[in-house]
Amino acid sequence: MDPPAVRARAGDLPAEPGVYQFRSAGATLYVGKAVDLRARVRSYADPRSGRIRGMVDRADAIEFAVTDTETQALLLEANLIKRLQPRYNVRLKDDKSYPLVAFTDHEVPRIEVTRDPDEGAVAYGPFTNKGRVEAVVKAIRDEYRLRGCSDHKYAGRDRPCLDYEMGICSAPCTGEIDAAAYAEDVAAARRFFEGETGVLADPLRRRMETAAESAEFELAATLRDRLAAVEAFHGDGGEAVSDRSDDRTVDVLAAAVEGDVARVARLHSERGQLVDRSRHRLDAPGDREAAIGTTATGTDGIDDEAAGRGAAARGAAGGAPGDVGDEPNTPAAVLSAFLTQYYAEREFPDAVLLAERPTDPDVVDWLEREGVAVRVPGAGREAKLVELALKNARKRDGRDDPVAALGERLGIDRPGRIEGFDVSHAGGKAVVGSDVCFVDGNAETADYRRKRLSDRNDDYANMRELLRWRAERAVEGRDDRPDPDLLLVDGGEGQLAAARDALAETGWDVPVVALAKAEELVITPNGPLRWPDDAPALHLLQRVRDEAHRFAVQYHQTVRDEVKTVLDDVPGVGPETRKRLLGRFGSVENVRDASVDDLTDVDGIGATTAERIRDRL
The missing domain is CATH 1.10.150.20 (5' to 3' exonuclease, C-terminal subdomain)
Known part of the structure; x- marks a missing residue:
């Protein structure tokens, strides 16, 4: 639309609050709100920004909807952005949440690391480092012998399972421990997650010292590492400091911007304890040359780049002083966009702590009218919470690094070194296993290994033998390769269980997952995960899996021909x-x-x- 067309259309609009849309060929390019629709839309006739001019030139129509109040306009704008996903607005896309430790709602609770606790479970966290959480849960099970099996496996057992033999479960399922004693162990474990580090650190330290005195140096070293993880858990590796005297609900928000992608980290506290932690992705406006600012109106504010209008005119249009020329991807502008789109469809907390004050005063006014205290803390515990949120927001999601993306999806450190395993045979004859290696996403053929296995037509037993061979060589120092950061087995839940059994039997502590061919499900100890077909992390696992399969089949053919x-x-x-x-x-x-x-x-x-x-x- 040219300037005369914009002015003519603006003259048809009412001088009332509402929402307007710039549209092109029936698609919405941009959604904005205004206290005065006529004044706001007229400002687009003389834009001083190339970004705004590009959007206006593309538009062929302007639609509007009148609201009774400015608050209604704010919420309608947020809902339209979520529904229509306009090219020139900042758009919220939710990311995954962080893991929690849960004690299930059962007469004999199990302990688990999960992102989705069962209804009625007592959950602690969330936590940023899943690897450290799993190390602590392993230490708790080792010390207090809490069950980790599903309710289905727990029911109807007539003898203890392998976990009992390994000393990490007291087998309440078969009465090896009575309910009262088990409840005491659960209570002790929960005290650890409530901040009482000594309930786990003290017995670990005693066991470490006893092992060292008995010259069991390998065990002592393992306990030493486990103790370090436990003692760091409530410091820099677990949650932020809790204050149980505080009975409010508080959200802590911080934004980080990289190019055209922004992330907002949200920490949620109830009664002084963090109970939820999530990250959210926001896509910036279309292309950099024609992007529209997210300043004075949360996801709007573009008219205020036309400098020279006085404060009165700016106020009439719904703008704000000080936002002239703001970039759309500043953290403060991103927070403005996030606040409206996120809370338009959720319950309000008692307070919101922000890393920066939003550029749109209307958003802050709206929250405060709803009884939400909005603060940008400068010191103290609240400032520490904001720093933690900012650290989470700045954590890259690995979209340009499949290895980092894989680590983030699995909740482990970046798995720079991955080993993949597969078994090949012909009806139980000429059984062989492959062990391939990828470093930073690329095949490291010099570190490929292969193993002739016992002849048997049992895929689970074959995988267990293969993984036990690899684990024993690592534990005994007979393998000249560095330990991997992640193990991948070709198969489903059965193959993963066999691999985990082998690792548990040998004491080799390396994360392991499986990739099932039929539906390309990522099988983890906490259950199957279905990732998008275009996820870089899935593509990386597929490459490792396929290479392990190729190498195993190639070796099997060689062995078969020699038999x-x-x-x-x-x-x-x-x-x-x-x-x-x-x-x-x-x-x-x-x-x-x-x-x-x-x-x-x-x-x-x-x-x-x-x-x-x-x-x-």
């Missing part, structure tokens, strides 16, 4: 014919079950040779 079979004694069947037979039927047993017609379908085998094979087998 002497009864086919070698059949006149007319040489090495090449045998290779073709096994390639077609997979095993000698399948060749035995084949008909003469099936056998003669294989190149190089006539009716006479087929009869000889049938007679010999």
Whole structure:
């Protein structure tokens, strides 16, 4: 639209509060709010910013909706942005939440690390470092022997499971411990998460000292590392400082901007304790050259870049002093956009702590009218909470780094070194395993290994043997490669369970997940995860999995060709014919079950040779 068209359209609008849309070919380009629709839209006729001019030039229509109050306009704007996702507005996209430690609502509670606690569970956290959380939970289970199995597995057992044999569960399922004693152990574990570090650190320290005195130096070193994680948990590695005397609900928000993508970290505190922590992604306006500011009106404010209008005119249009020329991707502007879009459809907290004051005073006024205290703390505990939120906001999500993205999705440190495992065999014969290595997302072929396994037609047992071989070499110092940051097994829940059993038996502490081929589900100890098909983290796991499969099949074919079979004694069947037979039927047993017609379908085998094979087998 040219300036005369904008002015003409503005003249048709009422001088009342409302929401306006710039549209092109039926699609909404931009949504804004105004105290005075006529004054606000007229300001677009003479924009002083190239960004605004580009948007106006693209538009072919302006639509509007009148509201009774400015607050209604603010909320309607937020809802339209969420629903329409206009190209030139900052748009909120929720990211995943952080893990919590939960004690289930059960007469015999289990302890688990989860992002989605069951209803009625007592949850602590969230926490930023899933690896450290898992180390602490492992220490708690080792010390207090709390169960980690599902309610389904717990019910109906007639004998303790492997966890009991390993000393990490007291087996309440079979009455090895009575309910009262188990409840005391649960209470002690919960006291740790409520801030009483000594309930776990003190027994760990005693065990470490006893192991050292008994010259069990490897065990002492393991306990030392575990103790360090426990003692750091309530310092810089767990939650922010709690203040249980505070009975308010408080949200702490901070924003970080990288290029055209912004992230807002939110910490939520109830009664002085953090109970929720999440990150949210906001996409900036379309392209940098035509982006629209998110200043004076939260996701609006673009008219105030036309400098020279006085404070009265700015007030009439709903703008704010001091926002002339603001960039759309400043943290303060992002917070303005986030506040309206987030709280328009959620319950208000008692207070909001911000890293910066939003550029839009209307947003702050709206929150305060709803009884929300808005503060930008400068010191004390509140300032520490804001610093933690800012640290979370600045944590990159790894979109340009698949390895970092994988670590973030799994809740572990960046897995720069990944080893992938697969097993290949033909009906339990010529069973082999592969161990491939990727460093920073690239195959490290010099660190590939392969292993001939026991002949058996049991994929779970084969995977357990393969992982135990790798783990024992690492624990005993017989492997010349560095320990990996992540292990990936080809398969589903059964293969993952087998791998975890092998790691537990050997004491090798490395995160492990599986990738199931059928639905490309990422199987973790906490359950399956379905990631988007275009997720870089999933693509990385697929590459590792596929390479492990290729390497295993290649080795299996080599071993299979080297194995002497009864086919070698059949006149007319040489090495090449045998290779073709096994390639077609997979095993000698399948060749035995084949008909003469099936056998003669294989190149190089006539009716006479087929009869000889049938007679010999």
